[in-house]
Amino acid sequence: MSVDGLSINLATVREQWGFAAAVDGCLRHGITAIAPWREQIAKIGLAEASRIVHQNNLHLTGLCRGGFFPAATAEKRSAALDDNRRAVDEAAELGADCLVLVVGGLAENSRDIVAARQMVADGLDALLPHARACNVPLAIEPLHPMYAADRACVNTLGQALDMCELLGEGVGVAIDVYHVWWDPDLAAQIARAGKMNAILAHHICDWLVPTRDMLTDRGMMGDGVIDLPAIRRMVEAAGGTPKQEVEIFSAQNWWLKPGDEVLKACIDRYENCCQSDSPA
Template sequence: MQVEGLSINLATIREQCGFAEAVDVCLKHGITAIAPWRDQVAAIGLGEAVRIVRANGLKLTGLCRGGFFPAADAAGREKALDDNRRAIDEAAALGADCLVLVVGGLPDGSRDIDRARRMVEEGIDAVLPHARATGVPLAIEPLHPMYAADRACVNTLGQALDICDAVGPGVGVAIDVYHVWWDPDLANQIARAGRMKAILAHHICDWLVPTRDMLTDRGMMGDGVIDLKGIRRHVEAAGFFGAQEVEIFSAENWWKRPAEEVIATCVERFRTCC
């Protein structure tokens, strides 16, 4: 039986499966929507990944990831732009709903977070014509402030939407509950995103207490403190009814379990907790 409204970000079983194996596990559990990472696609080859997607009628709720725009010099910034253009081409070939942008943190040696944020906006603006030409929307994913220095200097949904306002059509947001659940202005900003028609993706997992590792200790839905149903209500009230995409990095738990168990649990928790 097909599971409607659920997508699996393939990072959730990246330690157990390659691209093809992950697709097989998802299909076995009735899941026909996925979101792969570029390294997973590269490992099997873009052409073969496209073949698998088309042969199985898969929907890609996103491709992870572009971004990482800030750099210490012009050459580094240009290298990032070239990589983002390649990522856009890959997303287009795969038919992905969007290219998710993890925008990058401070350049090496910098303490100027305002300048890093300007580099992000400038970088998105520079690759946007290519994205528009290929029909691939860019989804800025604001990350939790603990990642501001090294992964993403855009940390709230409001900041991400400000960039969308500045650069114009073709850019929206990926709302990942792990990164934004704590924001006291979240409901207002989700409503704002709805008015802008800017919601491109909705990622789910849970925040564990305690969290043992800030990158690789995400929880399965229902195991933590995030009000998943409440956030979903806000997202749907804002007009987004796309699939909820499970994205779990869990080095000491879910990545150590059989992929079949992980995906079966995702389905069960999606039905009961989300």
């Protein structure tokens, strides 16, 4: 089976390799689609990272990440917006399919989640003209509700799509199975996303039982309880065909293994656990 439909989010091997070594590792395994993180790019420099991307004809399924709009003061919100504009510029230089946005949680010392969501909408509205000018789609990634306070106050695909409808062209969603698999409205919202042409990215991993750490104990596909083929069928039925991007934070398991071993496992599980025609 071809790995053409597979992308590696470089968080999956961030403890083993820097950006250049991760690219070399992916190329050794025939993988030409990646999604780097901004700090990985910063360490090597944007110019050198861009050279590596374009010299190897890499497909960037996304750049992680922008967002974190809510803040307690106007000055901090303005600083966040400036940083997001820089993130758009980086995504444009690298030719990324989208800039993935983890929108941010509550403002400092706040309990007002409604206000936080309004700050997110306002921040996106202010960022969109620059993103449109740079031809960089913005992908809102709804995160599991356990992250509502500190990482993302947008917690369901429905909430994210509501924002997309309000904001208009240039904004869509990143569907990460780790964050949305539990949602009883998932099928309907993926279908809705398809009608809006809003499916910009599809991230995969698995939910372990038990989960030892809610941030850094994601599972390799097939090791947990997520019905990955079923979700892929939903995405494809909605007309979405983004590559399946493996994004695994695994402090106690996969980050401890050699990078090549991790990539071999990603390919094996992609082939055997993630296809829409696989048995559910």
